[in-house]
Amino acid sequence: MTVENNVQNAPQNGVKALFGLVSRKAWIWAYLAAAATFIAAMMAGSGGGAEAGSLLYAAFTFASFTVIVGIGQMFVVTLGPGNVDLSIPATMTLAGTVALKFMASDGALVVPGLLIAIGVGLGCGLFNFGLILLMRIPPIIASLASSFLFQSVAIWSNRGLRIKPPEGLADFATGGTLGIPNAALVALGVSVLAWIVLERAIIGRWILASGQNKRAARLGGVPVTAVHFGVYVGCAVLAGFTGFLLASFSGGANLNMGTEYMLMSIAVVVIGGSSIAGGNSNVPGIWAAALFMFLLVSMLNSYGLGAGVRLILTGLIIVSVVVLASKKRGRV
Amino acid sequence: MTRDHLRILLPIFSLGLLLAGVFYLQPRAMSYFGLNLLFNLAVPVALATIAQMMILMVNDIDLSIGTFVSFCACVTATFVQSDPVVGYAMLLGAIAVYAAMGAIIHARGLPAIVVTLGMSFFWSGMAILILPSPGGSAPAWLHAMMKAKPPFVPVAIIAPVVIGLIMHYFVKRSSLGVLLRGVGGNSQAIDRSGWSVLGLKATAYGIAGLFGVLSGMALVGLTTSADANIALRYTLLSIAGVILGGGEFTGGRVSPIGAVIGAMTLTLAASFLSFLHLSSDWQIGAQGAILILVLAVRLVFTRREALA
Numbered sequence: 001m002t003v004e005n006n007v008q009n010a011p012q013n014g015v016k017a018l019f020g021l022v023s024r025k026a027w028i029w030a031y032l033a034a035a036a037t038f039i040a041a042m043m044a045g046s047g048g049g050a051e052a053g054s055l056l057y058a059a060f061t062f063a064s065f066t067v068i069v070g071i072g073q074m075f076v077v078t079l080g081p082g083n084v085d086l087s088i089p090a091t092m093t094l095a096g097t098v099a100l101k102f103m104a105s106d107g108a109l110v111v112p113g114l115l116i117a118i119g120v121g122l123g124c125g126l127f128n129f130g131l132i133l134l135m136r137i138p139p140i141i142a143s144l145a146s147s148f149l150f151q152s153v154a155i156w157s158n159r160g161l162r163i164k165p166p167e168g169l170a171d172f173a174t175g176g177t178l179g180i181p182n183a184a185l186v187a188l189g190v191s192v193l194a195w196i197v198l199e200r201a202i203i204g205r206w207i208l209a210s211g212q213n214k215r216a217a218r219l220g221g222v223p224v225t226a227v228h229f230g231v232y233v234g235c236a237v238l239a240g241f242t243g244f245l246l247a248s249f250s251g252g253a254n255l256n257m258g259t260e261y262m263l264m265s266i267a268v269v270v271i272g273g274s275s276i277a278g279g280n281s282n283v284p285g286i287w288a289a290a291l292f293m294f295l296l297v298s299m300l301n302s303y304g305l306g307a308g309v310r311l312i313l314t315g316l317i318i319v320s321v322v323v324l325a326s327k328k329r330g331r332v
Numbered sequence: 333m334t335r336d337h338l339r340i341l342l343p344i345f346s347l348g349l350l351l352a353g354v355f356y357l358q359p360r361a362m363s364y365f366g367l368n369l370l371f372n373l374a375v376p377v378a379l380a381t382i383a384q385m386m387i388l389m390v391n392d393i394d395l396s397i398g399t400f401v402s403f404c405a406c407v408t409a410t411f412v413q414s415d416p417v418v419g420y421a422m423l424l425g426a427i428a429v430y431a432a433m434g435a436i437i438h439a440r441g442l443p444a445i446v447v448t449l450g451m452s453f454f455w456s457g458m459a460i461l462i463l464p465s466p467g468g469s470a471p472a473w474l475h476a477m478m479k480a481k482p483p484f485v486p487v488a489i490i491a492p493v494v495i496g497l498i499m500h501y502f503v504k505r506s507s508l509g510v511l512l513r514g515v516g517g518n519s520q521a522i523d524r525s526g527w528s529v530l531g532l533k534a535t536a537y538g539i540a541g542l543f544g545v546l547s548g549m550a551l552v553g554l555t556t557s558a559d560a561n562i563a564l565r566y567t568l569l570s571i572a573g574v575i576l577g578g579g580e581f582t583g584g585r586v587s588p589i590g591a592v593i594g595a596m597t598l599t600l601a602a603s604f605l606s607f608l609h610l611s612s613d614w615q616i617g618a619q620g621a622i623l624i625l626v627l628a629v630r631l632v633f634t635r636r637e638a639l640a
Contacts, residue, residue, distance in 0.1 A: 082581060084445065086568075137627045140393070141575045144568055145623040152617025263395075263449050270446045308464070311457025318450030322442055 027273040027285030033321060034292035041299035055298060057181060063290035064187030065249075066264050068242045070286045071194045072235035073265035074274055076139075078281040079228060080211040085235050087128055087143040088265050089258030090150035092243030095120040096253035097158040099244050100165055107166040114244060121240020124150055125233035132232065133225065139232075155255060165248040173248040183245060190238070195283040207231060208280070268293060271321055339578040342633060343593040346576075346626050350600050357607040368486035372478070372554055374599035375491045376401070377569055379547035381577075381595040382499055382588060384570035386540040388579055389503070389586045390515045390533055392437065392444030396452035397544055398567030400426070402560055403459040404548025409468025409558035412549075416471075427541035434537025438530050452567070459560035466559030470552045478553030491550075492592045499588035512536050516584020569598055572623050578630075597622065 038059075042052055069088050076085045095117040103113035124146070131142035164170070175182055198204040206227045209217040218224045242261075247253035271292060272285025296317060300310040354370065355362045361370060380401050387394040404423060412419030433451060437444050470478075480487050503509040514522045515532050523529045547566070552558050575581075576597055577590025601622045602615050610618075 131624065135624070135628050135631055137624070138575075138581050140581065141571065141623070141627070144572060145620040145627075148568075148616045148620025148623070152614050152620070155616075156611070156613040263452065266445065266449055270443065306461075308457045308459075308461035311453045311460065313457075315450045315452070315454030315457060318453065319447055322446050322450065323436065323440055 027282050027288055029321075029324075030272050030285050030288030030292055033271075034288050034295055037292060037295040037299050041295055041302050044299065044302040055295075057176070057179075059291050059294045059298070060184040061181040061249075062294045063287065064181065064183040065242050065246050066261065066268055066290035066293065067187040067286050068190050068238050068245070069261050069265045070268040070272070070290060071190060071283065072238035074269045074272070074281050074283070074286060075194075075198075075207060075231045076235045077266075077269050077274060078207050078211045079231055080214060083139050083211075084266065085128065085143045085232065085239075086140060086262060087124060087147035087150060087236070088239045089260075089262045090147035090154065091121055091124040091236050091239040092246065092258035092261060093253065093255060094124065094150045094154040094157075094243070095240035096243035096247035096257060097154050097255075100163045100247050100253045101157060103163075103166055103169075105164045105166055107168045110166055110169050113166075113169075114241075117240045117244035118237055119240075121237040121243075122233060124240065125236025128236060129229050129232040133228070151255075158253065158255060162252040162254060164252055169248045170251060173245060183249060186245065191283050191287065198281060198283060203227070203230065211280075264290075264293060267318060271318070338633065340587055340590050340593075342626065342630055343577045343587075343590045343597065346622070346629075347593050347597045347600070350597060350604055350622075354600065354604050354607055357604075361607075364481075364484075364486055368488045370600060370603050371486075371488035371492070371596060374596045375478070375488060375495075376547045376551035376554065376563070377566065377573065377599055378492050378495055378592045378595040379543050379550055380563070380566040381570045381573035381591045382495060383540040383543035383547065385499075385574045385579060385586045385588060385591045386512075386536050386543065387444070387448075388516075388571075388574055388581060389512055389584050390434075390536045391519075391582050391584070392434075392448075392533075393571065393581070394448045394540065395445060395567055396448040396455055397540075397570050398564045399452040399455040399459065400430075400541075400544045401548045401551065401563035401566050402558075403455040403462070404545045405552045405558040405562050406459045406463040406468065406548075406560060408474070408549045408552040409470060410462055412474075413469055413471045423545045427538055427545060430541025430544070431534040431538035434540075435530055435534040437537075438533040456560060463558060463560055466557060468552070468558050470556040474549060474553040475556055478550060492596060496589040496592035499592075503586065503588050508535070513584035513586070516582065516586075569595070569619075572619070573598055576623060576626055597626075 038055070041055060069092070073085060073088065076083050098120050099113045099117035102116050103109040127149075128139075128143050128146050131137045131146060132139050135142070137145070165173070172182055177185060198207070206217070206222045206224075209220065209222050210224045210227050214224055239258075243253070243258065246257060250257065268286050268289035269281075271289035272282065272287075273289075274281040274285060296314060297310065300313055305313070358366075360366055380397055384394055384397055387397075404426065407419055407422050407426075410419070411422055433447060436442065437447050478487065482490065503513065511522060511527060511532055512535065515529055515536070519529050522532065548558075548563070551563060555562070573594035574586060574591045575594070577587055577592070577594030579586040579591060579594075598619050601619050605615050605618045606612070
């Protein structure tokens, strides 16, 4: 606390303004962290612009999947304490497997396949929300229980088959336009949309208000139940869509393709500077955090560390980032 | 007290119903040997569930318990077996890390969900370092203890009962237990009456760490070997177990006996499916369905409770 006071009182005007910006925009820290890891990763490699370019390209590709599910999770987390969607991985897997099975590598069925993935997401979201609203099950446990069910359905429908995505779709998912990965462009589109919803639309104000104080929001005329409905269903739809995209990208759906996204989706929300207690979220931070998480792993890889050390460092770095960020954000 | 009793009735009832179903489908399970087989994997799950319960009791949630138990299992199957002094020192160190984690979470006002998430990477990294490929072996005494055949009642029944009762007396009857529940209920009140919430949170986390260690050891005693991913499912199972057993996410309202029963119910659910000759595809799904079902029934109960 004393450190924070010194930081806020001592600096002169210019520096003060900078600090003001940084403390208001918590996500700047995530960008700084991402940039630092990028530089560290480059230092380990043999160097050269081409390598830097390919690392950035890979980072943006893989970050884009994390970004889309992260945005869904962010909206859920915004709703306030206890709101987390743990069914994202299962929803992704289910949507991916069902859509790919339907398309059966037939290029003509891409659009219906996409609609099916989104439909699966919609169904999963409705199921989650039904449990939360009608049965008043706490969201964590409701999404946990439903994720067990979704996972089972995915296992049952998939049966270990690995169906290739239609060629055109696979080319799109793995390819790029003007040097930017298509997946990143899609994620960017989703982000812009999410930013508009959160910052410029009445719905965004409603979501933030419900997250800050549900009771006050309800008394103030916010349709809280409808907001929750929209957020949970929206999150599941984004997860379903990501499952579709990821399955097309990685040449087929498999049963544990979503696993890492459970931790990832929550981690990027928090590292990105959104408050886990809800009511205070931002979209740009999600990108920074997703890039940071990917670059972190590739940095540790490029230093030639084993899987064990890599995981340990990943864990320690996540915890330190959270500890550091909490100091800066303690007052907000 | 009657409310607490009501709260515990539902988990008991659901376990009984499930058990009756298993016995109906497979009468031979109704024996010493059968019960032991049905429930022996419930012992480590129950211990992990108690660990999770300690964290939920102080209004936090632990997403790292699964990897932590895996880590403890790896240590048990390697160092504790070959080099006991180092092994036990590592396990003690791990408990200390848990306590420190609780202290930091409280001191900095961090979201437990994120810190434990980060720590889950840490533990799984440690586990891989210690045991890169599945293997190791159980210390002889541990194996003997888990596989012991006391007269009349199998270990798989005795152990959960003992765990449940001890923790019941600790959580519900001891003064420390009351304080810890108080932290979950109203930490400000505890703070203002002169107790150190920091210390209490560290204690709760430390105890959770201890039960995580015990869970890992029990697991190795049963399986006689370990691997770095052996207990990943425990994170979700333990949360589900606590809730199934009548615990709540907030307010320090937990029930140790209920948690143990919840863990047993979830373990039994998997066996029930195989007795039904349903495809194993649905095993995870069945655990989810049972969870939803029990919570739905609980909703009916709590509504009635609220009306009364």
